[in-house]
Amino acid sequence: xxxxxxxxxxxxxxxxxxxxxxxxxxxxxxxxxxxxxxxxxxxxxxxxxxxxxxxxxxxxxxxxxxxxxxxxxxxxxxxxxxxxxxxxxxxxxxxxxxxxxxxxxxxxxxxxxxxxxxxxxxxxxxxxxxxxxxxxxxxxxxxxxxxxxxxxxxxxxxxxxxxxxxxxxxxxxxxxxxxxxxxxxxxxxxxxxxxxxxxxxxxxxxxxxxxxxxxxxxxxxxxxxxxxxxxxxxxxxxxxxxxxxxxxxxxxxxxxxxxxxxxxxxxxxxxxxxxxxxxxxxx
Amino acid sequence: xxxxxxxxxxxxxxxxxxxxxxxxxxxxxxxxxxxxxxxxxxxxxxxxxxxxxxxxxxxxxxxxxxxxxxxxxxxxxxxxxxxxxxxxxxxxxxxxxxxxxxxxxxxxxxxxxxxxxxxxxxxxxxxxxxxxxxxxxxxxxxxxxxxxxxxxxxxxxxxxxxxxxxxxxxxxxxxxxxxxxxxxxxxxxxxxxxxxxxxxxxxxxxxxxxxxxxxxxxxxxxxxxxxxxxxxxxxxxxxxxxxxxxxxxxxxxxxxxxxxxxxxxxxxxxxxxxxxxxxxxxxxxxxxxxxxxxxxxxxxxxxxxxxxxxxxxxxxxxxxxxxxxxxxxxxxxxxxxxxxxxxxxxx
Numbered sequence: 001x002x003x004x005x006x007x008x009x010x011x012x013x014x015x016x017x018x019x020x021x022x023x024x025x026x027x028x029x030x031x032x033x034x035x036x037x038x039x040x041x042x043x044x045x046x047x048x049x050x051x052x053x054x055x056x057x058x059x060x061x062x063x064x065x066x067x068x069x070x071x072x073x074x075x076x077x078x079x080x081x082x083x084x085x086x087x088x089x090x091x092x093x094x095x096x097x098x099x100x101x102x103x104x105x106x107x108x109x110x111x112x113x114x115x116x117x118x119x120x121x122x123x124x125x126x127x128x129x130x131x132x133x134x135x136x137x138x139x140x141x142x143x144x145x146x147x148x149x150x151x152x153x154x155x156x157x158x159x160x161x162x163x164x165x166x167x168x169x170x171x172x173x174x175x176x177x178x179x180x181x182x183x184x185x186x187x188x189x190x191x192x193x194x195x196x197x198x199x200x201x202x203x204x205x206x207x208x209x210x211x212x213x214x215x216x217x218x219x220x221x222x223x224x225x226x227x228x229x230x231x232x233x234x235x236x237x238x239x240x241x242x243x244x245x246x247x248x249x250x251x252x253x254x255x256x257x258x259x260x261x262x263x264x265x266x267x268x269x270x271x272x273x274x275x276x277x278x279x280x281x282x283x
Numbered sequence: 284x285x286x287x288x289x290x291x292x293x294x295x296x297x298x299x300x301x302x303x304x305x306x307x308x309x310x311x312x313x314x315x316x317x318x319x320x321x322x323x324x325x326x327x328x329x330x331x332x333x334x335x336x337x338x339x340x341x342x343x344x345x346x347x348x349x350x351x352x353x354x355x356x357x358x359x360x361x362x363x364x365x366x367x368x369x370x371x372x373x374x375x376x377x378x379x380x381x382x383x384x385x386x387x388x389x390x391x392x393x394x395x396x397x398x399x400x401x402x403x404x405x406x407x408x409x410x411x412x413x414x415x416x417x418x419x420x421x422x423x424x425x426x427x428x429x430x431x432x433x434x435x436x437x438x439x440x441x442x443x444x445x446x447x448x449x450x451x452x453x454x455x456x457x458x459x460x461x462x463x464x465x466x467x468x469x470x471x472x473x474x475x476x477x478x479x480x481x482x483x484x485x486x487x488x489x490x491x492x493x494x495x496x497x498x499x500x501x502x503x504x505x506x507x508x509x510x511x512x513x514x515x516x517x518x519x520x521x522x523x524x525x526x527x528x529x530x531x532x533x534x535x536x537x538x539x540x541x542x543x544x545x546x547x548x549x550x551x552x553x554x555x556x557x558x559x560x561x562x563x564x565x566x567x568x569x570x571x572x573x574x575x576x577x578x579x580x581x582x583x584x585x586x587x588x589x590x591x592x593x594x595x596x597x598x599x600x601x602x603x604x605x606x607x608x609x610x611x612x613x614x615x616x617x618x619x620x621x622x623x624x625x626x627x628x629x630x
Binding site for chain 2: 121122124125126128129130131132133134136137138139140141142143213217220221224225226227240244247248251254255258259261262265266269270
């Protein structure tokens with residue numbers, strides 16, 4: 001996509017919204033920390049199977065900014081590596097769910113008739129269960145692992161995009177430019193990808209940002225229930241669950257890991273809200 | 284005459300929604316059946332454990348009907364489910380439905396309490412926010428909403444537990460009733476309601492104290508979303524000419540906010556409430572686990588961790604039925620508030 005004047009106007013409008021900028025800053029810091037985890041984390045070795053009983057259960061202090069856990073691992077380091085796990089989960093899930101759901105919504109909405117009915121009834125079934133319950137059932141019936149958790153979350157997430165895109169396609173498929181493309185003889189695929197999809201892009205992008213937060217939250221919920229990545233992979237949800245066993249004495253374990261999830265969700269929510277405002281006014 | 288037409292509309296509306304709901308439940312039953320059969324490992328082997336002989340496993344497989352054709356197995360499963368017979372739990376060795384019947388009232392009580400907190404305080408917060416737009420009550424409530432939405436349910440649960448149960452020692456840490464108290468005679472299964480019916484006020488107080496933290500932590504993210512949406516819509520309505528008109532007529536600000544601004548703003552809120560109540564069903568799995576609340580959702584989590592096949596299937600089916608029922612109820616409520624929707628869907 002070339003940067004048009006409208007794009008720069010939109011960016012300027014985004015930059016004038018302090019909350020949206022705050023969100024972008026949070027997301028940027030988290031993403032950088034996750035990518036450069038080995039360099040940024042104070043004790044990178046603590047992300048793996050590391051034991052140091054002398055320094056176990058230390059409350060937050062100058063050496064261990066967020067304290068240490070029951071076997072002496074630095075909580076801050078594990079949180080930074082935990083972000084890597086969460087962001088990989090979010091990107092993988094949406095990397096599967098967004099194209100899949102968008103394709104289903106495009107085809108269903110544009111073709112109409114039986115294809116539409118089939119796609120919509122299938123999404124109805126997936127949306128009839130809270131995502132957490134369905135994802136739990138999928139992971140639980142098989143064997144908990146990180147790959148499976150991602151697949152399960154993607155399986156419960158694509159219908160949202162199918163719904164969203166379907167609705168937009170329905171509302172623009174009789175617009176002049178779509179009809180004229182058809183009259184010239186453009187193929188259905190060309191019309192869907194070349195004419196309709198670009199008009200859905202801003203909405204999909206906004207939802208993508210909001211969903212990064214929600215998917216991270218869902219992934220953390222799964223691992224909180226013991227259905228996520230197995231130990232010793234650092235995972236924010238698992239850290240909250242492990243810390244909960246040591247309440248109230250080692251309170252910082254759950255609170256810091258929980259706060260880390262909160263920060264990620266907040267960042268992506270703020271960016272999503274900001275994008276929505278920008279795109280709404282540009283129309 | 285007009286009345287009869289309206290009733291017919293409602294009936295047609297209801298019939299269409301129930302039909303669609305049945306289709307959804309049917310779809311969920313196929314989905315979970317396929318998932319359960321695609322599960323790696325032999326359910327009979329899982330049930331008997333590694334010590335059983337091959338012959339024993341073979342006999343149980345035959346008893347469970349696992350050697351029959353898949354379609355036959357599916358029909359048997361549906362026929363059982365219609366009679367609320369989901370088979371025996373592989374873990375408790377009791378009929379799954381008996382285990383669920385034990386946990387269901389506890390979950391219902393928690394969900395109802397959380398739903399009430401979410402609805403009342405969400406709408407209230409949103410309305411106050413809109414009335415004092417861009418003044419301090421609005422700013423405080425918007426920041427609180429932002430925090431409440433982004434904080435996961437289970438983190439809320441742990442933080443509230445830490446603050447109010449461990450540090451302030453105001454409320455109990457977990458469970459549904461103190462051990463020294465006896466549960467009131469069983470009428471509805473909701474301890475709070477049963478305590479009122481039996482006139483046991485001390486028990487009621489204790490049950491409410493146990494209910495407070497789980498209900499609040501379950502409701503918070505939904506509450507914040509309700510508040511945000513109510514605020515946005517009310518701000519919109521405040522800008523309309525008829526609000527100005529009412530103000531010109533000299534109605535008090537309070538009357539304007541309740542009668543003019545809030546009512547039309549509530550319609551989207553109701554739709555959101557439906558979605559949030561469904562989200563409650565899901566998040567209950569987390570909150571019940573944190574507070575050791577003896578409900579259906581915690582049973583579901585345990586069933587999944589233990590690979591208790593029949594129990595997993597039953598929990599998923601019941602949640603999907605609850606989803607369909609709640610959605611029909613919400614649609615019906617919205618259609619009574621907003622006649623446009625009723626007429627549209629009846630056509």
